[in-house]
Amino acid sequence: MHRFQGRLLDVMINGNAPDQAPLKTKSLAAAVRLDEWSARARVSGGIHPDEPRSLFVVSVDFSSDPQMTGRLGDLGFQPGEPILILGFAPLGEPVFVEVRETVLALRVEEARHIFVSDEWAPLKDSR
Amino acid sequence: MSIILVGSPNSGKTTLFNRLTGMSAKTVNYPGSTVDLHRGKLIGDSSHHGSVVSVIDTPGVYSLVPRSPDEVVTLRALTESAEQAAKQVIVAVLDATQLSRQLALANQLKRFGDANGIPVLVAITMLDIVKSANESVDLQALSKELSVKVIGVPWNEAAHPESALVAAIRLELDATESVGLSVGESNTKPQEKSVIVPEFNIIADLREAKRIKDLVVTGGSIGSRSHLRMRTRKIDRWALHTYLGPILFFVVMASIFSLVFWVAAPFMEYFELLFKLPSDWILAQSWVDPDSVMTRLLTDGILAGLGAVAVFVPQIFILFLGLVILEDSGYLARAATIVDQPLKKIGLGGRSFVPLLSGFACAVPAMLATRTINSRFERLVALFVIPLMSCSARLPVYALLLAFLFSGNALTAGLVLAGLYFFSVVMGVIAAAVLSMILRRKANGKVGGKSEDDMNEKSFLLLELPLYRLPKFRMVFHQAWLRTGSYVKRTGPMILLLSILIWAGTTFPHHQTQDPVDRLENSYAGQLGKYMTPVFEPMGGDWRTGLGLISAFAAREVFVSTMAVIFHVTDEDESQMQEGLLSEMRNAKNQDGQALFTPSSIAGLLVFFVIALQCLSTFAVAIKESGSLGFALRQLVVLNIAAYVLAVAVVQGLRAFGVS
Numbered sequence: 110m111h112r113f114q115g116r117l118l119d120v121m122i123n124g125n126a127p128d129q130a131p132l133k134t135k136s137l138a139a140a141v142r143l144d145e146w147s148a149r150a151r152v153s154g155g156i157h158p159d160e161p162r163s164l165f166v167v168s169v170d171f172s173s174d175p176q177m178t179g180r181l182g183d184l185g186f187q188p189g190e191p192i193l194i195l196g197f198a199p200l201g202e203p204v205f206v207e208v209r210e211t212v213l214a215l216r217v218e219e220a221r222h223i224f225v226s227d228e229w230a231p232l233k234d235s236r
Numbered sequence: 237m238s239i240i241l242v243g244s245p246n247s248g249k250t251t252l253f254n255r256l257t258g259m260s261a262k263t264v265n266y267p268g269s270t271v272d273l274h275r276g277k278l279i280g281d282s283s284h285h286g287s288v289v290s291v292i293d294t295p296g297v298y299s300l301v302p303r304s305p306d307e308v309v310t311l312r313a314l315t316e317s318a319e320q321a322a323k324q325v326i327v328a329v330l331d332a333t334q335l336s337r338q339l340a341l342a343n344q345l346k347r348f349g350d351a352n353g354i355p356v357l358v359a360i361t362m363l364d365i366v367k368s369a370n371e372s373v374d375l376q377a378l379s380k381e382l383s384v385k386v387i388g389v390p391w392n393e394a395a396h397p398e399s400a401l402v403a404a405i406r407l408e409l410d411a412t413e414s415v416g417l418s419v420g421e422s423n424t425k426p427q428e429k430s431v432i433v434p435e436f437n438i439i440a441d442l443r444e445a446k447r448i449k450d451l452v453v454t455g456g457s458i459g460s461r462s463h464l465r466m467r468t469r470k471i472d473r474w475a476l477h478t479y480l481g482p483i484l485f486f487v488v489m490a491s492i493f494s495l496v497f498w499v500a501a502p503f504m505e506y507f508e509l510l511f512k513l514p515s516d517w518i519l520a521q522s523w524v525d526p527d528s529v530m531t532r533l534l535t536d537g538i539l540a541g542l543g544a545v546a547v548f549v550p551q552i553f554i555l556f557l558g559l560v561i562l563e564d565s566g567y568l569a570r571a572a573t574i575v576d577q578p579l580k581k582i583g584l585g586g587r588s589f590v591p592l593l594s595g596f597a598c599a600v601p602a603m604l605a606t607r608t609i610n611s612r613f614e615r616l617v618a619l620f621v622i623p624l625m626s627c628s629a630r631l632p633v634y635a636l637l638l639a640f641l642f643s644g645n646a647l648t649a650g651l652v653l654a655g656l657y658f659f660s661v662v663m664g665v666i667a668a669a670v671l672s673m674i675l676r677r678k679a680n681g682k683v684g685g686k687s688e689d690d691m692n693e694k695s696f697l698l699l700e701l702p703l704y705r706l707p708k709f710r711m712v713f714h715q716a717w718l719r720t721g722s723y724v725k726r727t728g729p730m731i732l733l734l735s736i737l738i739w740a741g742t743t744f745p746h747h748q749t750q751d752p753v754d755r756l757e758n759s760y761a762g763q764l765g766k767y768m769t770p771v772f773e774p775m776g777g778d779w780r781t782g783l784g785l786i787s788a789f790a791a792r793e794v795f796v797s798t799m800a801v802i803f804h805v806t807d808e809d810e811s812q813m814q815e816g817l818l819s820e821m822r823n824a825k826n827q828d829g830q831a832l833f834t835p836s837s838i839a840g841l842l843v844f845f846v847i848a849l850q851c852l853s854t855f856a857v858a859i860k861e862s863g864s865l866g867f868a869l870r871q872l873v874v875l876n877i878a879a880y881v882l883a884v885a886v887v888q889g890l891r892a893f894g895v896s
Contacts, residue, residue: 158473183299199481200577209337212701214573
């Protein structure tokens with residue numbers, strides 16, 4: 110616990126640096142950037158509204174653009190989080206993602222910081 | 237004593253605020269509509285042991301770590317009132333349909349409250365939606381898990397001084413009172429406290445949120461919740477369809493605009509009469525000297541100025557009504573995602589959509605709405621192009637000029653009017669594209685070759701798409717009314733002041749002269765117009781046009797009434813006045829004895845009015861919202877010069893092609 114001023118500055122500048130446990134999962138190798146995943150899904154016939162695709166967040170690149178990735182983290186994009194891809198806006202972007210009971214529209218610029226995979230099987234439970 | 241409401245966007249925080257205060261602010265389904273702090277008094281007996289209890293509504297946040305300007309406002313509100321050591325209660329407002337995420341914020345607020353000795357209450361909203369999915373939230377278990385008091389707030393409960401939440405708040409205030417007395421009774425003055433902001437671990441908070449949510453949300457058959465979400469998804473299947481989505485978008489926007497024009501028109505006449513009738517009444521009194529300066533100040537300056545503000549109230553109210561319905565139903569966020577891509581290409585984005593749309597009513601509230609844009613870059617571009625959206629003050633001018641060009645042919649006039657709106661959008665697109673190119677180049681120069689991508693990354697969309705809901709008529713009406721009221725409060729004084737100034741400029745120094753045309757011609761404003769004649773000549777105008785354009789700086793539609801004075805048209809009846817004015821304008825000759833108003837000069841005026849920033853209220857708001865006098869000044873100069881240059885080009889071009 111610090112005095113407020115220093116802490117507020119720290120928080121505003123650096124965002125909330127998460128104490129990320131080292132990832133040891135077998136799905137890490139299969140992780141794809143969400144924007145690349147979306148581009149591929151769009152080319153191969155899109156996503157039918159009745160069959161949203163479920164994925165898992167493998168990791169989020171919190172080091173780049175801390176303001177935005179920090180917000181992604183607040184919204185629930187954290188390693189191991191299940192997400193649903195619901196579809197795309199009429200022009201192909203943004204992509205609609207459901208995370209933690211919330212539907213969000215993500216641009217490519219936002220989606221590129223999120224690494225996803227079809228499965229999530231941590232070797233070591235992070236709890 | 238204060239009660240601070242904190243919650244995520246769309247959590248129903250503002251509805252709750254309205255209910256706790258019995259008034260003010262507005263609720264929305266579109267992220268970030270609460271950009272300022274709203275303060276109100278607690279409903280019922282607003283005093284608590286002698287001191288007033290105020291309720292503060294803060295901008296929506298996703299966590300206590302701020303990521304955008306409006307989120308900083310919330311953290312500051314929390315810490316500042318904690319610093320002042322005033323008695324306070326934090327009310328965490330949580331949406332029952334999103335507990336797995338929003339409980340993380342409740343955890344953070346709890347920790348902040350514990351660290352600073354501030355009691356925290358949790359208010360759960362949207363319980364009816366959860367109930368309709370045959371689920372239930374165990375509030376007692378939730379209260380036990382969070383170790384704070386939890387109160388369910390029914391969605392449609394009316395403002396009510398004895399509601400469970402108000403009772404709970406009063407209890408907490410009592411509790412803090414006794415603690416406060418035992419700790420700091422030696423000091424009557426509240427001592428400055430240093431505020432402690434604890435470390436937040438969002439991962440742990442989110443994990444805890446999910447655990448608690450799974451514990452307290454019970455019942456419902458498997459998939460019942462998804463039934464609720466399925467309805468939203470089913471609507472989205474069409475609303476966001478590749479082809480139907482954009483079509484629906486255009487239909488919705490077109491219907492709002494037609495409503496603004498067709499429905500508002502009769503009401504605008506009534507609102508004008510509101511100030512014209514008293515003015516006529518005063519002039520009809522035998523004890524009033526209609527030519528005295530005081531009478532004219534009252535009727536031509538003050539009452540006419542008030543009328544100028546009032547006449548737009550119907551249009552702005554209807555546009556806000558449409559916006560609020562779209563927001564509350566959940567469609568507006570979808571519309572923003574549809575236009576995000578095209579807007580991104582010109583340096584804007586989905587978050588700029590609502591401000592730009594509001595710009596068609598009035599640039600002043602539109603500029604205020606840009607606060608929800610988190611990228612400064614994008615916000616400046618939006619602020620710059622908003623005055624190009626054809627606001628409702630231009631409509632009377634368009635109407636007069638189009639009636640001159642196409643008298644009797646309403647269809648052509650209507651089509652050209654639509655063309656003018658389209659033209660204003662095209663100009664906006666060009667301006668945005670050019671400005672974002674300049675800003676980007678500037679940024680690249682400064683940082684030393686940062687790529688375009690880096691610049692783009694700074695603006696984020698991250699828009700939440702709420703569940704579709706049927707808007708509540710009473711609430712929607714109330715909110716549109718409140719927004720209209722704040723428009724009147726913000727623009728009213730400025731328009732009134734300028735209206736009086738321009739009245740003085742067109743009256744003095746020869747205020748004793750009986751002939752109004754003489755008086756005007758030799759007034760300060762008339763002299764200025766004459767002095768600037770060489771400027772207006774290339775536009776196909778003379779000092780009279782110039783005088784009209786100068787007076788339009790009070791509000792654009794003043795152009796019409798100035799023309800009426802210049803050509804000495806004093807018909808009582810509105811339609812006769814326009815007829816009289818039109819025939820006078822047709823007969824007007826310039827110094828060389830040629831017609832003053834010709835198709836080409838009218839076209840030039842139309843182009844000028846589309847582009848020029850002639851509204852000083854807008855200028856004042858631009859200074860405040862951009863935080864830079866330089867930016868606002870440049871905007872004022874660039875838009876007016878561009879308007880002038882294009883108007884001259886149109887007039888001279890048309891004349892070169894033989895159009896008189």
